[in-house]
Amino acid sequence: MRLIADLFLVVGAAFTLFGAIGLIRMPDVYNRIQAGTKAVTLGSLCLLIGIALLYPAWWSKLLVIGVLILITNPLGSSTIARALLKAGVKPWSKASVSQAGEADR
Amino acid sequence: MTTKSIQRPEPGFVHGLFLYLLVFALWMLLVGNLDTAEMAAGAVVALIVTLASRPHLSILTGLIISPAALLPLLRYLGTFIVALVQANLDMARRVLSPSLPLQPAVVEVETKLKSPLGRLILANSITLTPGTLTVDVQDQVLLVHWVDCPPGSDLASTTQAITSKFEQHLKGFVL
Structure with a gap:
């Protein structure tokens, strides 16, 4: 049991790390939101499962936390993305970069 | 509308x-x-x-509150969890690969769901699935930012690729 719990904790931490790397590497804010949202959502869920295996008495509170994360996380990301689009932030694309001649990667 | x-x-x-x-x-x-x-x-x-x-x-x-709605709900949750894990593996692959494979574009998809709640759940599901992020909902059209948009996509093909797998289960328990 201890081993499975540790496995979930490590996987959760790894996905959160990928999310952080994604924040640095992605070319524009929309892609950053994507990397951040997805990786951190599953990362936190894995962490919660790991904790639930270590401390089974906490399962009910962890379940509530997990469901709230699942509902609010994508909602927040969508709202931020919507605000950005309304504010006129253009999504990055390969075509527009090559047209402008600014391919600096 | x-x-x-x-x-x-x-x-x-x-x-x-x-x-x-x-x-x-x-x-x-x-x-x-x-x-x-x-x-x-x-x-x-x-x-x-x-x-x-x-x-x-x-x-x-x-919400459709009836015993018959339970099976679609469970199917939806199954589809959703599989898609969530896929989304993360996909994103991890993109983030870690040196060439950063991206073809981002903002596309439109259509939904047949009528109720605000149904569209909310669909939009949330799209945000948490591989490479897609819901940007805006305007009536039956959802604006979606897609990390890996195949060239030459139109409304029908994007709708097929992004919404259909959720919608077929969602319409069992939301209007």
């Missing part, structure tokens, strides 16, 4: 009862034991919360 014209039937007793049971279940989960005093307090608090949120109850009218 404007937002105003979305049909919003009056929430009935069954929607109130649904919310009451939901709040009560949340209370019991947070309390974490089956103490009689706690249950009594939970029953009172859930009643107060339900009455206080009556003006917002109409969001629940999109």
Whole structure:
């Protein structure tokens, strides 16, 4: 049991790390939101499962936390993305970069 | 079709009862034991919360409350969890590969779901699945930012690729 719990904790931490790397590497804010949202959502869920295996008495509170994360996380990301689009932030694309001649990667 | 014209039937007793049971279940989960005093307090608090949120109850009218809705709900949850794990593996692969394979574009997809609640759940699901992020919802059209948009996509093909797998289960329990 201890081993499975540790496995979930490590996987959760790894996905959160990928999310952080994604924040640095992605070319524009929309892609950053994507990397951040997805990786951190599953990362936190894995962490919660790991904790639930270590401390089974906490399962009910962890379940509530997990469901709230699942509902609010994508909602927040969508709202931020919507605000950005309304504010006129253009999504990055390969075509527009090559047209402008600014391919600096 | 404007937002105003979305049909919003009056929430009935069954929607109130649904919310009451939901709040009560949340209370019991947070309390974490089956103490009689706690249950009594939970029953009172859930009643107060339900009455206080009556003006917002109409969001629940999109829900199909019947035993037949249970199977689509479970199927949807299964599809959703698989898609969530796929989304993360996909994103991890993109983030870690040196060439950063991206073809991002903002595309439109169409939904057949009528109720605000149904569209909310669909938009949330799209955000958490491989490479897609819902940017805006305008009536039956969802604006989606897609990390890996195949060239030459049109409304039909994007709808097929992004929404159909959720919608076929969602329409079983939301309008």
